[in-house]
Amino acid sequence: xxxxxxxxxxxxxxxxxxxxxxxxxxxxxxxxxxxxxxxxxxxxxxxxxxxxxxxxxxxxxxxxxxxxxxxxxxxxxxxxxxxxxxxxxxxxxxxxxxxxxxxxxxxxxxxxxxxxxxxxxxxxxxxxxxxxxxxxxxxxxxxxxxxxxxxxxxxxxxxxxxxxxxxxxxxxxxxxxxxxxxxxxxxxxxxxxxxxxxxxxxxx
Amino acid sequence: xxxxxxxxxxxxxxxxxxxxxxxxxxxxxxxxxxxxxxxxxxxxxxxxxxxxxxxxxxxxxxxxxxxxxxxxxxxxxxxxxxxxxxxxxxxxxxxxxxxxxxxxxxxxxxxxxxxxxxxxxxxxxxxxxxxxxxxxxxxxxxxxxxxxxxxxxxxxxxxxxxxxxxxxxxxxxxxxxxxxxxxxxxxxxxxxxxxxxxxxxxxx
Numbered sequence: 304x305x306x307x308x309x310x311x312x313x314x315x316x317x318x319x320x321x322x323x324x325x326x327x328x329x330x331x332x333x334x335x336x337x338x339x340x341x342x343x344x345x346x347x348x349x350x351x352x353x354x355x356x357x358x359x360x361x362x363x364x365x366x367x368x369x370x371x372x373x374x375x376x377x378x379x380x381x382x383x384x385x386x387x388x389x390x391x392x393x394x395x396x397x398x399x400x401x402x403x404x405x406x407x408x409x410x411x412x413x414x415x416x417x418x419x420x421x422x423x424x425x426x427x428x429x430x431x432x433x434x435x436x437x438x439x440x441x442x443x444x445x446x447x448x449x450x451x452x453x454x455x456x457x458x459x460x461x462x463x464x465x466x467x468x469x470x471x472x473x474x475x476x477x478x479x480x481x482x483x484x485x486x487x488x489x490x491x492x493x494x495x496x497x498x499x500x501x502x503x504x505x506x507x
Numbered sequence: 508x509x510x511x512x513x514x515x516x517x518x519x520x521x522x523x524x525x526x527x528x529x530x531x532x533x534x535x536x537x538x539x540x541x542x543x544x545x546x547x548x549x550x551x552x553x554x555x556x557x558x559x560x561x562x563x564x565x566x567x568x569x570x571x572x573x574x575x576x577x578x579x580x581x582x583x584x585x586x587x588x589x590x591x592x593x594x595x596x597x598x599x600x601x602x603x604x605x606x607x608x609x610x611x612x613x614x615x616x617x618x619x620x621x622x623x624x625x626x627x628x629x630x631x632x633x634x635x636x637x638x639x640x641x642x643x644x645x646x647x648x649x650x651x652x653x654x655x656x657x658x659x660x661x662x663x664x665x666x667x668x669x670x671x672x673x674x675x676x677x678x679x680x681x682x683x684x685x686x687x688x689x690x691x692x693x694x695x696x697x698x699x700x701x702x703x704x705x706x707x708x709x710x711x
Contacts, residue, residue, distance in 0.1 A: 313706045314703070314706060317701050317705055322686045325685055325686065343686065381705075399602075406701070409701045492704075498522060500680060507590065
């Protein structure tokens with residue numbers, strides 16, 4: 304697959320994948336673009352166009368073959384190319400994300416969590432160790448992990464981000480409501496929850 | 508403010524708001540479009556254009572006045588128009604969201620949580636009661652709350668969504684990795700975390 308896939312298409316393809324996973328779980332063999340479109344409240348021509356970008360769309364006589372379409376999305380989006388990440392902050396959100404088993408299906412492997420709370424350090428969440436944040440530097444060097452999922456309280460966000468940068472983290476998935484200042488070469492994805500909520504409810 | 512604001516602009520304005528909150532917290536009075544643009548890795552002409560949509564941009568001699576620009580965003584996006592919501596599922600994610608004090612700054616008020624776990628029912632999270640899911644119907648009628656934040660495990664997502672629809676919930680903010688089937692008149696916002704992650708890391 305050499306074509307560049309836009310962010311919007313990636314987003315939709317992962318939603319199709321969620322639907323296919325549900326279909327598979329309920330033993331449904333086929334799915335139509337219309338069925339997908341209806342669930343997402345979008346146009347079915349859009350669904351067909353997105354799917355046509357996949358190498359093998361799994362098009363059968365009576366719709367797409369669920370299993371094949373699902374595998375095709377996984378291959379195209381690189382779900383099998385495991386990406387290792389650390390979770391920084393073992394609070395409720397960090398714990399929720401560490402427990403989110405769906406991540407592994409998408410190639411995201413949580414290697415460990417980090418915190419500075421001595422009551423948490425040494426414990427496990429979903430079989431992943433909570434480590435002392437002081438050891439982060441060492442661990443990124445040893446493991447080569449360069450993705451961090453940031454779930455610390457707002458007031459620590461920037462100082463911890465500085466620490467991540469020093470430890471050679473290159474990608475920060477930011478769940479805090481703070482916009483981080485990072486040097487060039489480090490990428491931040493702001494999981495802007497309130498922005499999403501306001502987009503959703505703006506017209507209520 | 509009569510102009511329709513696009514979802515993308517809403518999203519960016521909330522990010523500007525995060526930055527302004529941080530600036531205010533560190534007692535900085537002024538901010539330039541360049542400073543905002545740099546933090547978000549976008550063009551500063553974009554920032555100026557977005558801000559020009561606000562009724563009062565708080566433009567001063569040496570940049571925008573942080574306090575005024577912040578208030579202006581709040582007014583335009585209706586942060587003061589409180590929206591009441593229930594959280595369905597008092598697990599780690601539901602608890603994390605109930606603890607997310609930032610919500611109230613954006614006009615999102617969590618009225619209560621619901622769960623079916625008798626060990627959780629009756630307890631509180633961040634001063635909000637965890638109630639029996641069996642009482643949902645009654646409570647939506649009494650309170651008029653029509654927004655639900657869905658954080659239950661994947662396998663219960665659809666059956667709980669059916670229940671929410673029956674209880675007259677009109678807006679579902681869906682944090683589960685399941686795509687919900689709902690009747691017309693009910694809106695779902697899929698918080699597609701894995702889609703976001705893959706957009707972020709696709710080129711790694």
